[in-house]
Amino acid sequence: MAYEKIKLFVAGVSGEIYMAPINNDGTMSMKWRRVTDDCKRATAEWFMKNRKKMVQYGGDEEVQKLTLFFTDDAEKAKRILAILEEES
Numbered sequence: 001m002a003y004e005k006i007k008l009f010v011a012g013v014s015g016e017i018y019m020a021p022i023n024n025d026g027t028m029s030m031k032w033r034r035v036t037d038d039c040k041r042a043t044a045e046w047f048m049k050n051r052k053k054m055v056q057y058g059g060d061e062e063v064q065k066l067t068l069f070f071t072d073d074a075e076k077a078k079r080i081l082a083i084l085e086e087e088s
Contacts, residue, residue, distance in 0.1 A: 044070065
């Protein structure tokens with residue numbers, strides 16, 4: 001199917017997320033679409049639909065476990081952000 005050759009790419013400089021077909025040489029086609037906002041929206045909807053507050057992935061011995069949190073509570077969000085900013 002045609003969509004099998006479509007992938008998501010994160011731009012190294014801007015951090016934007018693009019959806020584009022893959023060329024035969026493995027590079028991103030110039031027929032791309034910027035989908036950063038779509039990805040953020042879909043992630044939030046996934047958390048809400050599945051009633052999740054946290055998801056982790058990775059975590060084998062070679063890869064650090066990554067964690068995403070979701071809250072619709074503004075005060076909790078501020079506290080979480082303050083904790084995360086301490087680490088920077």
